[in-house]
Structures are given as C-alpha cells and as structure tokens.
Amino acid sequence: MEKSKYKLTFKGIIPIFTILVSVIFIYFGFTKYGFWDPMKGPKPGFVPVLISFLLLGISLLALFTSLKEEAPEFPKDNWYCVLGMVALVIGSFIIGLIPSVIVYLLVWLKRFEKVSWKSTFIVMAIVLVIVIGVFVMWLGIDFPKGIILDAIFR
Amino acid sequence: MDNLLMLMQGFTVVLTVQNILACLFGAFLGIIVGAMPGIGSLAGVALLLPLTYKFNPTTAIIMLGALYYSNMYGGSYSAILLNIPGDSPAIMTTLDGYPMATKRKRPGQALLTANMSSFIGGTIGMLILTFMGPALADIGLKFGPAEMTALLLVAMTSIGWLVGDNPVKGLLLTCLGILIAAMGMDTLSGVPRYDFGNIYLLGGVPFTPFVIGMVGFAQVIRLMGDRNKKTESKIEQNLTIKGSLLTLHDFRRLLPPAIRSGFLGTFVGVLPGAGATTGAFLGYATQKAFKNEEMLGTGAIEGIASCEAANNAAAAGAFAPLLALGIPGSGTGAVLLGGLMMWGLNPGPLLFTTNPEFAWGLIASLFIANILTLIIALGIIPFLIRILSVPIKLLIPIVSIICLVGSYSTTYSMYGVFVMLISGVFGYIFEKSGYSTAPMLLAFVLAPLLESNMRKAFIISQGSMDIFFDKPIALAFIIVLFLLILFPIVRFLLTKFGVLKKKIAK
Numbered sequence: 001m002e003k004s005k006y007k008l009t010f011k012g013i014i015p016i017f018t019i020l021v022s023v024i025f026i027y028f029g030f031t032k033y034g035f036w037d038p039m040k041g042p043k044p045g046f047v048p049v050l051i052s053f054l055l056l057g058i059s060l061l062a063l064f065t066s067l068k069e070e071a072p073e074f075p076k077d078n079w080y081c082v083l084g085m086v087a088l089v090i091g092s093f094i095i096g097l098i099p100s101v102i103v104y105l106l107v108w109l110k111r112f113e114k115v116s117w118k119s120t121f122i123v124m125a126i127v128l129v130i131v132i133g134v135f136v137m138w139l140g141i142d143f144p145k146g147i148i149l150d151a152i153f154r
Numbered sequence: 155m156d157n158l159l160m161l162m163q164g165f166t167v168v169l170t171v172q173n174i175l176a177c178l179f180g181a182f183l184g185i186i187v188g189a190m191p192g193i194g195s196l197a198g199v200a201l202l203l204p205l206t207y208k209f210n211p212t213t214a215i216i217m218l219g220a221l222y223y224s225n226m227y228g229g230s231y232s233a234i235l236l237n238i239p240g241d242s243p244a245i246m247t248t249l250d251g252y253p254m255a256t257k258r259k260r261p262g263q264a265l266l267t268a269n270m271s272s273f274i275g276g277t278i279g280m281l282i283l284t285f286m287g288p289a290l291a292d293i294g295l296k297f298g299p300a301e302m303t304a305l306l307l308v309a310m311t312s313i314g315w316l317v318g319d320n321p322v323k324g325l326l327l328t329c330l331g332i333l334i335a336a337m338g339m340d341t342l343s344g345v346p347r348y349d350f351g352n353i354y355l356l357g358g359v360p361f362t363p364f365v366i367g368m369v370g371f372a373q374v375i376r377l378m379g380d381r382n383k384k385t386e387s388k389i390e391q392n393l394t395i396k397g398s399l400l401t402l403h404d405f406r407r408l409l410p411p412a413i414r415s416g417f418l419g420t421f422v423g424v425l426p427g428a429g430a431t432t433g434a435f436l437g438y439a440t441q442k443a444f445k446n447e448e449m450l451g452t453g454a455i456e457g458i459a460s461c462e463a464a465n466n467a468a469a470a471g472a473f474a475p476l477l478a479l480g481i482p483g484s485g486t487g488a489v490l491l492g493g494l495m496m497w498g499l500n501p502g503p504l505l506f507t508t509n510p511e512f513a514w515g516l517i518a519s520l521f522i523a524n525i526l527t528l529i530i531a532l533g534i535i536p537f538l539i540r541i542l543s544v545p546i547k548l549l550i551p552i553v554s555i556i557c558l559v560g561s562y563s564t565t566y567s568m569y570g571v572f573v574m575l576i577s578g579v580f581g582y583i584f585e586k587s588g589y590s591t592a593p594m595l596l597a598f599v600l601a602p603l604l605e606s607n608m609r610k611a612f613i614i615s616q617g618s619m620d621i622f623f624d625k626p627i628a629l630a631f632i633i634v635l636f637l638l639i640l641f642p643i644v645r646f647l648l649t650k651f652g653v654l655k656k657k658i659a660k
Contacts, residue, residue, distance in 0.1 A: 014587055018330055025333055025348065033340075033347045041613040044340040044347050047605040048333060055329035062322050072586040078378040081554055085371075085575055088558060089568065097562070105551055113381075113547045123548050127555050139208055141563045 015063035018055055025052040084108060096146035101131060157284050164514030167212060168522055176213045177519055180220030181527045185534060187221070188228020189541055190549065194241040195225035196486045196592070197373045200365045201553070203493055204560040211497035212515050218493055219473075219516055220523035222486055223276065226430060226466045227527050230268040232542055234458075235261060235389055243430035243465035246438040250450060250457030258453040261389045262398025262535060267455050268462045269531045270400065271412040275463025276524045278416030279423065279470025284517060286424070286471075287506070290478035294503030299610035300621045304631035306604040309481045311638050312425075314593035323589045331597030332604070334359050341602055342609060354569045361492045363561035363570040364577050364598065368591050369485070371557045371578030374550055376585065381547040393535050407455045411441050412463035419464030423471025429484040430465040430472075437464025470520060477501050477513055480603065485592030488599045495599070 029035060029045030029052065037043050084104060091100030105127060109120040135141045145153075168177070180202075187198035199222055206214035229244035234251035247268060255261035297305065310332075314324035337348040338358025349355040391397070400408075415437035422433040441450065441460035448454040472483045480502035482488045494501050499509060506513045534541070561574035581591050615621035622628050 014584070014589065015326070018326055021330065021333060025336075028348060033345065036617070041617065042609040044343050044345045046612075047608055048336045048348070051329050051332045051336075055326065055333065058322055058326045058329060062326050065320075065322065069588075072588070074583070074586060075379055078375050078582070081374055081378050081550060082575070082579060084551075085554060085558060088555075089571055089575075092568075097559070101555055101558075104555075108551050109548075115545075115548065119548060123552060127552055130552075130556060131559050134205060135559050135563055139205070139563060141559070141566075143559070143562065144568070 012063055012066040015059040015066060018059040019063070022052040022056040022059060025049065026056070080112070092144050092146060094146050094148060096149055097143035098131060098136075099146070101127060157288055160288075160510060160514045161284050161518055163510070164516075164518030165521075167511045167515035168216065168518045172209075173213050173216050173515075173519065174522070176209060176217040177220045177523050178526055178530075180217035181224040181523050182530055184221035184224030185228040185231075185527065185530055186541065188225035188240050189231040189538065190228075190240065190544065194369075194373070195222050195229075196489065197370045197553075198222075198225055199486055199489045199493075200362075200369050201556050201560060203362050203365070203489070203496075204563045206493065207563070211494070211499055212512050214497060215490070215494060215512075215516055216519040216523075218490055219519055220526070222490065223466070223469055223520060223523050224527040224530070226276075226462075226469050227269060227272050227531050229465075230272070230458075230462055231265065231538055234264045234268060235538060235542060243434045243461075243468075245431070246434045246461035247458060249438070249461075250452070250454050252453075253451070254453030254455070254458065256388055259391065260453075261391070262393055262395075263400055263404060263455075264453075264458060265393075265535060265538070266398045266400050266532075267404065267408050267458045269528055270405070271408055271415075271459040271462040272466040272531075273524060273528045274409070274412040275416040275419055276466035276470050277521070278413065278463075279420040279467035280517065280520050280524065282417075282420045283470055283474050283520070286474045287478050287513070287517065290474055291503045291506045294479045297503065297627065298625070299607040299614065300625055300628040301631065302607040303604065303611050304622055304628045304635065305479065305481065306600055306607065308631050308635050308638065309475075309483075310593070310597050310600060310604070311635055313484070313596050315638055315641075320588060324593045327584065327589050327591065327594040328597040331594035332601040334364075334594075335598045335601035336605070342606060354567075359598075360565055360570055360573060361496060361598070362564040363573040365489055365492065365595060366557050366561050367574035367577030367579075368581040368595060369489075370553065370560075371574055372581030372585060372591070374553050374557065375578060375582040377546050377550055377553075381545075381550060383546065389539065393538060395532055395535055398535050404455055407447055408459040411437075411444070411456045411460040414440065414444075415460045415462075415464035416467045419467030420471035422464070423468030423483065424474050425483065429487075430468040433468030433471075434461040434465040437461045473517070473520070477505055477516065478503060480505075480600075482596060482599070485595045488592070488596040492595075492599045 025048050029049035033045030034043035035045050035049055088100050088104045091103060102124065105124050106120065109115050109123060136143065183202065184198065188195065199218055202218060202221055206217055209217065225241065226243060229240035230247045230251060231240060233239040233244040233247040234255050237248050237252040239245045239248055251264050251268065254264040310328050311325070314328035315321040337355055339356065340347050346356050418437055418440060419433035422436055423429060437460040438457065441456055446454050446456040450457045472487050475481045475483060476487050476491060480491065480500065482491045491501060499512060557574055558571055561570040562568065564570050584591055611621050622632050
C-alpha cells in the first residue's frame with residue numbers, strides 16, 4: 001500500500017506547540033488580565049490576545065504546510081552537550097560551579113573527545129582565565145560554592 | 155556641517171584609554187570569532203554581552219559595536235583560505251576568494267583585498283551614517299504612537315518575512331517572541347501577567363540568558379555534529395604580511411567596485427531584514443554588470459572587493475535605523491538594541507538630542523574600530539592558518555562554559571542558566587526545522603515598544619482603527635506592511651500558475 005503523502009513530522013510539532021501557547025495566552029488574556037475597558041481602553045491582556053490570535057492563525061497555516069515537509073534529523077550526538085551542561089548544573093549545586101567546570105572539562109576532553117593532555121590543559125587554562133580572571137576577579141561574580149562548601153563554612 | 159562638528163565631539167568621547175582599549179578588544183575578538191567557522195556575529199555579540207556590565211553604556215556599546223563590525227572582516231578569512239564562509243555575508247567571498255588563494259596562488263593578496271575593500275566600504279557606510287542618522291531621527295520626531303506602531307509592525311514583518319526560506323515560519327516566531335516578551339510585569343499598568351505563579355517569571359524572561367541560549371548554546375548543539383570535521387587549508391605557501399601586500403595595479407582594480415558597493419551596501423543595510431548578507435549578494439551581482447579584468451568566479455579581485463565592501467557598508471548602514479528610530483535591521487542589531495535598553499538607553503528619535511555624547515561617540519567609535527580592525531587584520535595574517543585550524547571539538551566546551559557563566563552572571567542565580575538551556579534547546583530545534591530565530595529575537599526586543607505605542611494609539615483613538623489610516627505617515631507604513639504581506643503570496647500564486655519559473659534545485 002502506498003504511504004500517505006501527508007504525515008505529521010517533527011516540523012508539525014512546532015505549530016502544535018505554538019497553537020497551545022496561543023490558546024493559553026488567549027484564555028488568560030481574556031479571563032485574568034482583561035482585554036478592553038470601555039473607559040480606560042486597552043488592558044494588560046490586549047496586545048498578547050491580539051498577537052495570540054494572529055499566532056493561532058499562522059500556526060494552523062504552518063501546521064498545514066508542514067504536513068508535506070520532511071522531518072529534520074536530530075542526531076543523538078548533538079544532545080551530549082546538553083547532558084553535559086545539565087550535569088554541570090547539578091555538579092555546581094553539590095561541589096560548586098568552578099570545581100564542576102574543571103571536572104566537566106576533564107571528563108569531556110579526556111574521556112569523551114579523547115584529546116591529548118596538552119590540549120586539555122590549554123583549554124582548561126583558557127576557560128579558567130575567562131571564569132576566574134574575567135567573571136570572578138573582574139566582574140566580581142560570586143559563583144555557587146555548592147552544598148558541601150556551604151555546610152563546611154556555615 | 156553640524157553633523158561633522160558633532161562627529162568631532164564624538165571622537166573626544168571615544169578617545170579615552172578605556173574606550174580605545176574596549177574598541178581594540180572588541181575588534182580583536184570580532185575578527186577571531188568571525189574567522190572561526192560556525193560561531194558568527196550574532197553568537198559573538200550575545201556571548202560578549204555579560205562582559206560589558208562592568209563598563210558604562212558608552213564603553214560597552216563601543217566594544218559590542220566594534221565586535222559586530224570587525225566580525226565582517228573575520229568572516230572572509232575562512233571563506234578565502236578554507237572555502238568555508240565564517241558567516242553568511244562571506245558566502246559570496248568564497249566565489250572569488252578561494253580561487254584567488256588556491257588557483258592563482260595569491261592567498262595573502264586575496265586576504266588584503268578583502269580587508270582593504272571592507273575598510274573602504276565601511277568608511278563610506280559610516281560617512282553616510284553620519285549624515286543619515288540625524289536626518290532619520292528628525293523624521294522620527296514627527297512620529298506619534300500610531301506611526302511608531304505601524305513602523306514597528308513593518309520592521310517585525312519584514313524581518314520575519316524576509317529572513318529564512320518560509321515567511322510563515324518567520325512570522326510564527328515573531329509572534330512567539332512578542333508573547334515571550336509579554337511575560338512578567340506589564341510596563342504600563344504594573345500588573346503582573348503570564349507569570350503562571352512562578353516568582354522568577356514575575357520579572358519576565360531575562361534578555362541576556364535568552365539570547366545567549368537562543369543563538370550561543372543552540373550553535374554549540376549544532377556544532378556537535380561537525381566536531382570531528384577537520385578544517386585543513388590547501389594553501390601551500392607561508393602567509394606573511396610582506397608577501398600579502400597589494401600592487402598598485404591590484405589597488406586600482408579593487409577601488410571602483412569597493413566604492414560602488416560601499417554606497418549600495420549602506421542603503422541595503424538601512425532596510426530592515428536586508429542586512430549584510432543581502433548587501434554582499436547585491437554588491438556581487440551588480441559587479442557582474444561592470445567590466446572585470448578577470449572573469450568573476452575565477453579569483454577576480456573585483457569579485458572579492460564588491461561583496462566585502464558591500465557587507466561592511468551594510469553593517470555600518472544598519473546603525474542608522476537602530477540609533478535614529480530604535481529599529482534594528484537584523485538579529486545582531488536586535489541584540490545590540492537589547493544591550494542598549496539594558497543599560498537604560500532608549501534608542502530612537504530623541505537619542506541624538508538627549509544623549510548626543512552616546513550617539514556620536516558610537517558613530518565615532520565605528521570609524522576608530524574600522525582603522526583598528528584593519529591594523530589587527532594585517533597583523534593577524536601570519537597566524538591565520540593556525541587560528542582557522544582550531545578543532546571545533548575544543549571550541550565546544552569553551553563556548554558552552556561561557557554560555558553557562560554568562561547566563562549565571564546576569565541573574566546571579568541558576569534561573570538564568572535554566573533560561574539559557576531551555577532557549578538553547580528550542581533555538582536548536584527551531585533552526586533544524588527551518589525556523590530562523592532572528593525574527594524572534596527582534597520581536598522579543600521590540601515587543602515592549604510595540605505594545606506601549608499600540609495601546610497609546612488605541613487610547614487616543616478610543617478604540618478606532620482610523621488612527622492608522624488618517625495620518626499620512628502611518629498610512630504609508632500600513633501600505634508598506636500590506637505590500638510586504640502580499641509580496642510572497644503574489645509570488646507564490648505567480649509561480650503556481652506558471653507566470654514565474656520555479657526554482658530548480660541543483
């Protein structure tokens with residue numbers, strides 16, 4: 001049997017997502033924030049509601065046109081950096097941001113990318129100059145120290 | 155004449171040690187970021203935003219302006235030496251740059267042609283900006299809420315309509331950008347809205363982490379697919395400054411196309427949605443109509459000069475609507491505008507009268523950046539092959555961590571990091587699905603201005619739409635808006651009924 005020419009692909013997910021967003025904004029705009037006051041004119045929901053109706057129409061059009069499009073590919077490899085970042089965020093809650101950055105770089109460059117120690121140390125030096133030199137010393141940013149250090153110094 | 159005097163005053167603002175160093179730093183980073191394939195000016199400016207918090211607004215925007223501008227220089231290096239454009243405006247440079255470097259074995263001259271043409275084009279753009287900026291601001295002073303609303307709608311629609319291959323997708327993300335910007339406190343009434351009970355959302359979606367994620371981290375996710383690609387140059391000879399110098403004959407060849415494209419590029423840069431890429435395309439296409447010593451596409455100096463001059467002129471020209479009307483013409487312009495707003499400045503018709511030091515200081519700084527970038531560009535020639543050979547897999551963790559610490563530093567909490575991560579993932583999905591994120595950034599930045607003007611217009615007119623049709627300037631913008639909306643529809647119908655030929659995929 002011949003496959004249907006029209007199928008819902010990932011490209012169709014984006015218009016569906018924006019349809020949902022527009023419906024939520026229209027609902028809250030009308031019910032909670034208000035659209036129009038006969039005396040004062042536009043209320044806080046006025047512009048969001050107008051734009052949401054426009055978004056709803058465009059999303060329906062985009063959904064219709066997306067049925068003929070091929071789905072994009074999202075290779076598994078591309079998501080590793082997101083996982084790496086999530087691990088870094090979790091690590092910074094536990095051991096602090098700067099130690100987490102060092103561990104992340106070691107694991108990423110030595111274990112994952114398998115680059116030489118020389119390259120690893122060069123990258124680490126660049127990153128630490130940026131993080132400590134620029135952000136901590138120059139901009140005075142106080143990065144999270146993590147629950148372990150917080151517990152010790154409390 | 156007044157403008158030149160004000161420009162001179164601008165130079166007195168810029169010529170401080172701090173501003174010159176900021177300009178130098180921005181120009182240096184811009185060249186490096188532009189030279190490395192895959193990062194681009196948008197991500198470069200976004201990543202540098204947190205570093206500018208230490209400066210006063212003038213110094214900060216001088217640094218960002220220099221970075222954005224010098225990026226146009228850097229984009230041509232990988233185009234010439236590797237046949238890989240560093241950013242989209244450099245696509246046309248590959249056509250003649252790479253053959254000149256490899257077939258004609260004149261890589262140094264190709265680089266210097268690009269640099270010199272960029273300098274000439276940029277200078278023309280800045281001179282026109284000096285006169286056009288205040289003139290545009292004078293026109294802008296006549297704008298009321300209705301005119302501003304119509305103009306903002308034109309700017310948003312045109313970039314949504316023109317960027318990317320599908321206008322519907324551009325418009326979809328434009329609307330989404332406006333809605334995201336609506337979250338948080340309503341600026342007119344002070345009422346919290348669309349916070350969904352979340353204390354962090356009360357302050358809205360923070361601009362810097364949102365932009366860093368949408369362009370910087372999304373780019374990192376994209377680069378993951380290319381991390382094992384080797385960028386090796388086929389250039390056999392060593393690049394030296396002396397060996398790259400142009401002959402008088404070379405210079406005579408590059409001058410006419412560079413001047414022509416300089417004028418053309420500036421006017422293209424002023425148009426919203428057009429920008430440096432369109433400028434480069436048009437500059438090259440126009441050059442085809444003129445006499446060239448060698449055929450274009452075979453390594454002709456005229457080919458490199460025409461597109462490089464046009465893209466730098468467009469980058470300078472784009473500052474005119476940005477400063478005078480508060481309307482950026484591109485995603486990078488939107489980030490610059492967001493930065494200005496973050497520092498409490500409101501670009502628009504009043505900027506030249508309320509903050510003349512800032513407006514003229516920025517214009518003057520572009521002239522300084524142009525000279526500094528040319529000097530850096532010359533000095534960097536011997537190291538270019540090494541800079542271009544930095545493996546992407548080493549860049550990925552560096553850029554990722556800059557995204558993380560940059561986002562944290564703007565909010566002093568992990569909220570900024572979460573916003574960056576979420577917008578990064580969405581940015582990647584959008585780009586992979588053919589949705590350009592530039593219109594969304596523009597809409598996000600311009601949304602508060604659009605909303606306040608639209609609401610004021612409706613308050614004045616007591617809800618009547620007539621206010622947009624009664625005033626001649628507003629009516630003119632509304633007509634442009636309809637033309638913009640109708641253009642792709644008419645093109646689609648003409649193609650469907652065979653009046654226009656369909657594009658044939660190669």
